[in-house]
Amino acid sequence: MDRPGLAPPWRTSVWLNTPAPIDLEAQRGHVVVACAFQMLCPGCVSHAIPQMKAVFDLFAPHGVVVAGLHTVFEHHEAMTVTALRAFAQEYGIRFPVGVDKPAADGGPIPQTMAAYRMQGTPTLLLIDRAGALREQIFGHTPDLWLGAQIRRLVDEP
Amino acid sequence: MDRPGLAPPWRTSVWLNTPAPIDLEAQRGHVVVACAFQMLCPGCVSHAIPQMKAVFDLFAPHGVVVAGLHTVFEHHEAMTVTALRAFAQEYGIRFPVGVDKPAADGGPIPQTMAAYRMQGTPTLLLIDRAGALREQIFGHTPDLWLGAQIRRLVDEP
Amino acid sequence: MDRPGLAPPWRTSVWLNTPAPIDLEAQRGHVVVACAFQMLCPGCVSHAIPQMKAVFDLFAPHGVVVAGLHTVFEHHEAMTVTALRAFAQEYGIRFPVGVDKPAADGGPIPQTMAAYRMQGTPTLLLIDRAGALREQIFGHTPDLWLGAQIRRLVDEP
Amino acid sequence: MDRPGLAPPWRTSVWLNTPAPIDLEAQRGHVVVACAFQMLCPGCVSHAIPQMKAVFDLFAPHGVVVAGLHTVFEHHEAMTVTALRAFAQEYGIRFPVGVDKPAADGGPIPQTMAAYRMQGTPTLLLIDRAGALREQIFGHTPDLWLGAQIRRLVDEP
Numbered sequence: 001m002d003r004p005g006l007a008p009p010w011r012t013s014v015w016l017n018t019p020a021p022i023d024l025e026a027q028r029g030h031v032v033v034a035c036a037f038q039m040l041c042p043g044c045v046s047h048a049i050p051q052m053k054a055v056f057d058l059f060a061p062h063g064v065v066v067a068g069l070h071t072v073f074e075h076h077e078a079m080t081v082t083a084l085r086a087f088a089q090e091y092g093i094r095f096p097v098g099v100d101k102p103a104a105d106g107g108p109i110p111q112t113m114a115a116y117r118m119q120g121t122p123t124l125l126l127i128d129r130a131g132a133l134r135e136q137i138f139g140h141t142p143d144l145w146l147g148a149q150i151r152r153l154v155d156e157p
Numbered sequence: 158m159d160r161p162g163l164a165p166p167w168r169t170s171v172w173l174n175t176p177a178p179i180d181l182e183a184q185r186g187h188v189v190v191a192c193a194f195q196m197l198c199p200g201c202v203s204h205a206i207p208q209m210k211a212v213f214d215l216f217a218p219h220g221v222v223v224a225g226l227h228t229v230f231e232h233h234e235a236m237t238v239t240a241l242r243a244f245a246q247e248y249g250i251r252f253p254v255g256v257d258k259p260a261a262d263g264g265p266i267p268q269t270m271a272a273y274r275m276q277g278t279p280t281l282l283l284i285d286r287a288g289a290l291r292e293q294i295f296g297h298t299p300d301l302w303l304g305a306q307i308r309r310l311v312d313e314p
Numbered sequence: 315m316d317r318p319g320l321a322p323p324w325r326t327s328v329w330l331n332t333p334a335p336i337d338l339e340a341q342r343g344h345v346v347v348a349c350a351f352q353m354l355c356p357g358c359v360s361h362a363i364p365q366m367k368a369v370f371d372l373f374a375p376h377g378v379v380v381a382g383l384h385t386v387f388e389h390h391e392a393m394t395v396t397a398l399r400a401f402a403q404e405y406g407i408r409f410p411v412g413v414d415k416p417a418a419d420g421g422p423i424p425q426t427m428a429a430y431r432m433q434g435t436p437t438l439l440l441i442d443r444a445g446a447l448r449e450q451i452f453g454h455t456p457d458l459w460l461g462a463q464i465r466r467l468v469d470e471p
Numbered sequence: 472m473d474r475p476g477l478a479p480p481w482r483t484s485v486w487l488n489t490p491a492p493i494d495l496e497a498q499r500g501h502v503v504v505a506c507a508f509q510m511l512c513p514g515c516v517s518h519a520i521p522q523m524k525a526v527f528d529l530f531a532p533h534g535v536v537v538a539g540l541h542t543v544f545e546h547h548e549a550m551t552v553t554a555l556r557a558f559a560q561e562y563g564i565r566f567p568v569g570v571d572k573p574a575a576d577g578g579p580i581p582q583t584m585a586a587y588r589m590q591g592t593p594t595l596l597l598i599d600r601a602g603a604l605r606e607q608i609f610g611h612t613p614d615l616w617l618g619a620q621i622r623r624l625v626d627e628p
Contacts, residue, residue: 040554040561045516054301078557083511086549090511144211147304155312197397197404202359235400240354243392247354368615458525461618469626 007032007125007133010069011101011111014081016088018096022067024131031064031153032127036071036100036113039079039087041121047140048122049091054143056095059150068097071113071121076102128153164189164282164290167226168268169255171238173245179224179253181288188221188310189284193228193257193270196236196244198278204297205279206248211300213252216307225254228270228278233259285310321346321439321447324383325415325425328395330402332410336381338445345378345467346441350385350414350427353393353401355435361454362436363405368457370409373464382411385427385435390416442467478503478596478604481540482582483569485552487559493538493567495602502535502624503598507542507571507584510550510558512592518611519593520562525614527566530621539568542584542592547573599624 007024015021024032035052037044049068056066072079081099088097100110116125119138126135126149135149164181172178181189192209194201206225213223229236238256245254257267273282276295283292283306292306321338329335338346349366351358363382370380386393395413402411414424430439433452440449440463449463478495486492495503506523508515520539527537543550552570559568571581587596590609597606597620606620 040557042562051301054299058299058301058305075554075557075561078551078554080549083546083549083554086511086546090546091513142211142215143300144208144215144304147301147306148215148308149304151305151308152312155309197400199405232397232400232404235394235397237392240392240397243354243389247389248356365615368613372613372615372619456525456529457614458522458529458618461615461620462529462622463618465619465622466626469623 004128004132004134006131007127008112008115010098011115012069012098013101014099016085016097016099017094022065022096022098024127027065027127028131029129031059031129031150032067032125033059033064033150034067034069034125034127036069036116036118036121036123036125038070038072038074038121039084040075043140044122045091048124049093051141051143051146052095053093055146055150058147059154060095062154064150064154066095068093068095069100069112070097071100071110071118071123072102073109073113073121076108126150126153129156161285161289161291163288164284165269165272167255168258168272169226170258171256173242173254174251175253179222179255181284184222184284185288186286188216188286188307189224189282190216190221190307191224191226191282191284193226193273193275193278193280193282195227195229195231195278196241197232200297201279202248205281206250208298208300208303209252210250212303212307215304216311217252219311221307221311223252225250225252226257226269227254228257228267228275228280229259230266230270230278233265283307283310286313318442318446318448320445321441322426322429324412325429326383326412327415328413330399330411331408336379336410336412338441341379341441342445343443345373345443345464346381346439347373347378347464348381348383348439348441350383350430350432350435350437350439352384352386352388352435353398354389357454358436359405362438363407365455365457365460366409367407369460369464372461373468374409376468378464378468380409382407382409383414383426384411385414385424385432385437386416387423387427387435390422440464440467443470475599475603475605477602478598479583479586481569482572482586483540484572485570487556487568487570488565489567493536493569495598498536498598499602500600502530502600502621503538503596504530504535504621505538505540505596505598507540507587507589507592507594507596509541509543509545509592510555511546514611515593516562519595520564522612522614522617523566524564526617526621529618530625531566533625535621535625537566539564539566540571540583541568542571542581542589542594543573544580544584544592547579597621597624600627 100112124137128134257269281294285291414426438451571583595608599605
C-alpha cells in the first residue's frame with residue numbers, strides 16, 4: 001500500500017518576517033503551504049509570489065502555515081540575503097521566508113531544494129497536518145485548484 | 158438558532174446544454190454552483206463566465222453540478238434565447254444554462270432573480286448537498302476563495 | 315509602380331452614435347481608423363473594442379475619424395440592430411458604429427465585408443487622408459504598433 | 472518663447488548589452504527612448520521593462536535608440552551591477568542598459584537621476600533628433616500613446 005511520505009525537513013540559514021525559524025516538525029497539526037522561489041525568476045515574481053500573498057491573506061487567519069523558501073540555484077552572487085530583504089520589502093511580502101541552505105560541497109543546488117529533488121522555481125509544496133508531502137508542483141498552479149486543495153487538507157481531521 | 162435556508166427553486170423557461178432542465182430539488186446530495194448572468198453584462202463576460210468554465214472543468218468530474226442562469230433584467234429585446242444560444246456557442250460554454258422565467262406581470266425582473274432578491278449580475282450561488290443556499294455573492298469572486306468554498310461543501314457529508 | 319488603392323466605400327444600413335452616416339468619401343483630408351467587429355466575437359469584445367475605445371479617446375480630439383463596422387457574417391438572427399444598441403450601451407461605446415449592409419442575394423457575408431474581402435472579425439482598417447487603404451489587419455494588433463501607424467498617417471501632409 | 476531644453480548628458484559607470492557606452496551627444500540625428508528603472512521596483516518589472524522590450528523590438532530596426540538607465544536610489548547594497556546583470560539575463564533584456572553613476576557626495580540619488588530631477592522609477596524619457604528632451608514621464612505610460620509619440624519624433628526632419 002502506498003502513501004505520501006513525510007515532507008523532508010527544511011534546511012535553512014536565515015528567515016525573514018518571523019521571529020523564529022519555521023521548523024516543519026513543529027508544525028504537525030497544521031496544514032503548510034510553501035513556495036520555493038528565486039527573487040530573479042520572472043515566473044515567480046509575476047505569478048507565484050502574488051498567489052502566495054493571496055494564500056497568506058486568505059488562509060493564514062485560519063491556521064494554515066504559509067511560507068516561502070528562497071531556493072537559489074543560479075546567480076548566487078546576485079540573490080543574496082541582503083537582496084532578498086530588499087525584494088521582500090518592495091514586493092510587500094509579509095509571510096515568513098526562509099533561505100535555503102547552500103550545498104555543503106559548494107555545488108549550486110541548495111540543500112532543501114536537493115532534498116525535495118525540485119526541478120526549478122517556482123515549486124509549490126502542500127503538506128498535511130500529519131507532515132506528509134501531499135503535492136509538489138513545478139510551475140504555474142491555478143488559483144481555483146489551489147484553493148480547493150488547501151481547503152481539502154484543512155478539512156482533514 | 159440560525160441556519161441557511163433552502164435555496165428557492167429555479168423557475169426557468171428553456172435550458173441549453175442539457176437534455177433535461179435542472180431541477181434543484183432533484184440535486185439533493187450534490188453540491189450546486191450556479192452563476193446568474195446576462196450575456197451583455199461586461200463583468201459577466203470578462204470574469205464570471207470564464208470562471209464558471211474553469212469551475213465546470215475542475216469540479217463537474219467530481220460530481221459538482223455547475224449551471225448558469227440567464228437572468229435578463231434589462232435589454233430583454235436583445236438578450237433573447239436565440240441570442241443566448243449564439244453567445245454560448247461563441248464563448249464555448251458547455252455547462253447547462255437555464256433561462257430565468259420572465260415575470261408573470263410583465264415587469265423587468267425575472268422570477269428566479271426575484272425569488273433570490275439578486276442585486277444584479279453576475280451573482281454566484283453556492284448550494285450544499287442538503288439544498289441550503291450557503292453563499293450568494295454579487296460581483297467578482299476570487300478564484301482562490303471560490304475553489305476553497307466549493308471544496309468545503311464537497312467535503313461535507 | 316504599386317500604390318495602395320482607394321478604400322472601397324462603406325455600405326451600411328444603420329448608424330449608432332452619430333447624427334449622420336459616415337461617408338468615407340466625405341472624410342478625405344482625415345485619417346480614418348475603423349474596426350470591423352461582431353458583438354458576439356470574443357476576440358472583438360476582449361481586445362478590439364477596448365482598443366478602439368482607447369483610439370477614440372486619444373486620437374479623435376486630433377481630428378482622426380474613428381468608427382466601428384458591425385460586419386455580421388454568422389448568427390444573424392442574434393446580432394440584430396436592437397442587440398447591437400444594447401451592446402454599445404453596456405460596453406460604453408461612444409464612437410460611431412455602422413451596420414454593414416446584408417448581402418443583396420441573401421448570403422451570409424455583408425456587403426462592406428465582401429468588398430474588402432475580410433477574412434473575419436476583428437479586422438482593422440487604416441485609411442489615409444487621400445482615402446487610400448493603407449493597412450487591413452485581421453486579428454490582434456498591438457497598441458504600440460497601432461499608435462505609431464496612426465500617428466504616421468496623421469503626420470502625412 | 473519657450474522650447475524644450477537639451478536633455479542633460481547621461482552620467483554612467485557601466486553599460487550592459489553594448490560594446491560602448493551610449494553618449495547622448497553622439498546620438499544627434501537619432502530619436503532616443505530611455506527608461507530609468509530599478510530592478511527591484513515592481514512597477515518597472517511588471518510594466519516598464521516589458522514595454523521597453525516591445526519598443527526595442529518595434530523601433531530599434533528603424534534607427535531609434537532604445538536604452539535603460541539603472542537609477543538606483545534605494546537598496547543600493549541589493550541592486551548592484553552583478554545583480555543587474557543577472558536580472559537582465561533572466562528577464563531577457565537585449566537593449567543597452569547604463570548604470571547611473573552614484574552621487575559624488577555619497578547621497579542616495581545617482582547623478583543622472585539628479586540632473587533630470589526624476590521623481591522616482593519608472594521614468595520615461597523621449598529625446599528628439601536635435602537632442603531636446605521632449606517628454607519625461609514618471610509612472611505608467613499607455614502603449615498607444617507611446618507608439619504615437621515615438622513615431623511623431625521619428626517623422627520629424
